[in-house]
Amino acid sequence: MTVLVFSEQVPTGNELLAKAREMAPVLGGQVIALAYPGSPGPEGFYKRGADRVIVPESPHLAGDVPLAENYSAILHQLCEEHKPSVVLVGSTRWGKEVAARLAGLLGCGCALDCTSVSLDAGKTLTVERLVLGGNAMSSEQMAKLPAVLTVPAKVIPCLPEAASPGGQVERKSFELAPPRAASLKVTPREVSGVKLDTAQVVVSMGRGVKAKEDIRIISELARALNGELGCTRPIAADLKWLPKEHWVGLSGTKVKPRVYVAVGISGQIQHIAGMRDSALIVAINKDKDAPIFKAADFGIIGDLYKVVPEIMNQLKTCK
Ligand SMILES: Cc1cc2nc3c(=O)[nH]c(=O)nc-3n(C[C@H](O)[C@H](O)[C@H](O)COP(=O)(O)OP(=O)(O)OC[C@H]3O[C@@H](n4cnc5c(N)ncnc54)[C@H](O)[C@@H]3O)c2cc1C
Numbered sequence: 001m002t003v004l005v006f007s008e009q010v011p012t013g014n015e016l017l018a019k020a021r022e023m024a025p026v027l028g029g030q031v032i033a034l035a036y037p038g039s040p041g042p043e044g045f046y047k048r049g050a051d052r053v054i055v056p057e058s059p060h061l062a063g064d065v066p067l068a069e070n071y072s073a074i075l076h077q078l079c080e081e082h083k084p085s086v087v088l089v090g091s092t093r094w095g096k097e098v099a100a101r102l103a104g105l106l107g108c109g110c111a112l113d114c115t116s117v118s119l120d121a122g123k124t125l126t127v128e129r130l131v132l133g134g135n136a137m138s139s140e141q142m143a144k145l146p147a148v149l150t151v152p153a154k155v156i157p158c159l160p161e162a163a164s165p166g167g168q169v170e171r172k173s174f175e176l177a178p179p180r181a182a183s184l185k186v187t188p189r190e191v192s193g194v195k196l197d198t199a200q201v202v203v204s205m206g207r208g209v210k211a212k213e214d215i216r217i218i219s220e221l222a223r224a225l226n227g228e229l230g231c232t233r234p235i236a237a238d239l240k241w242l243p244k245e246h247w248v249g250l251s252g253t254k255v256k257p258r259v260y261v262a263v264g265i266s267g268q269i270q271h272i273a274g275m276r277d278s279a280l281i282v283a284i285n286k287d288k289d290a291p292i293f294k295a296a297d298f299g300i301i302g303d304l305y306k307v308v309p310e311i312m313n314q315l316k317t318c319k
Pocket residue numbers: 133134205206207208209231232233234235247248249250251252253263264265266267268269270271274284285286287290302303304305
């Protein structure tokens with residue numbers, strides 16, 4: 001009974017392989033990775049735990065926009081052939097569509113956005129996931145296998161890269177029905193170039209910052225710490241002071257830096273869900289009862305307009 005893994009993002013694929021590797025001895029089968037065509041170094045999946053790596057080929061896979069219906073059909077064909085007990089898919093917006101379509105084709109259970117996945121010796125599969133807009137954690141048991149699960153990036157630590165050279169990537173051709181939708185035109189969106197998901201330091205601002213021009217105070221702190229600037233949802237979505245690439249949280253980017261500094265952020269669960277795995281969390285808030293302090297390793301109770309300039313002064317004297 002195999003475990004099948006698929007993500008269009010290589011780092012997430014590597015993380016899913018670690019979970020698949022843990023499950024494979026219980027299920028008594030192999031770990032098969034479906035690589036996304038065009039993604040770099042599919043052979044790298046061998047070093048992260050795959051027994052087989054398959055790259056799909058079909059004329060229908062050409063084009064700028066990958067269609068979820070094609071990839072769910074490919075996974076379905078692999079499921080028919082290998083009868084996996086569990087299919088793990090990266091929990092991106094697109095990955096979730098692929099997973100849901102696949103579960104529909106297989107007629108099996110599907111759990112999205114799992115933040116914990118465990119398979120016991122009796123092959124009972126249990127997951128945990130945030131529900132109700134991130135206000136509650138739901139523990140769920142899959143009634144039977146197979147099951148399709150999606151897991152967000154940075155939930156599962158990767159296995160260390162194996163020194164062995166690994167195997168040969170298999171290129172496999174798939175029969176796909178002509179797509180039912182076609183992309184007519186793709187216009188790239190302007191993006192700010194921020195890279196929150198890989199940053200070692202993230203300094204995030206919330207509604208404690210009172211005016212758009214005050215973003216400068218927080219971005220200077222981010223720059224001084226060689227970090228990226230993050231924000232809460234209201235700053236990006238409601239006030240539109242920053243592009244949404246800066247938005248951290250359940251519905252924004254999930255970050256896992258070495259240091260996360262939360263400035264003027266109350267610490268609602270939807271924000272915490274996106275940054276709680278940071279190695280060290282520092283919070284600056286003028287309200288001593290702000291929930292952010294429960295998630296923080298270090299807290300500074302004070303007005304950000306006094307605290308941040310003081311930190312900048314201290315940093316200058318350290319240099
Ligand atoms: C379905 C759903 C998804 C969501 N997804 C996300 C998400 O992904 N990310 C996200 O961030 N939010 C998300 N939210 C919104 C979330 O619930 C909160 O509303 C939001 O995180 C609050 O943002 P904030 O901390 O900036 O603002 P507030 O909650 O208003 O907090 C501002 C804080 O600043 C402090 N403050 C004020 N002035 C100062 C000062 N001068 N110095 C120091 N501190 C000061 C206050 O004490 C307060 O704690 C989501 C909500 C829903 C319903």
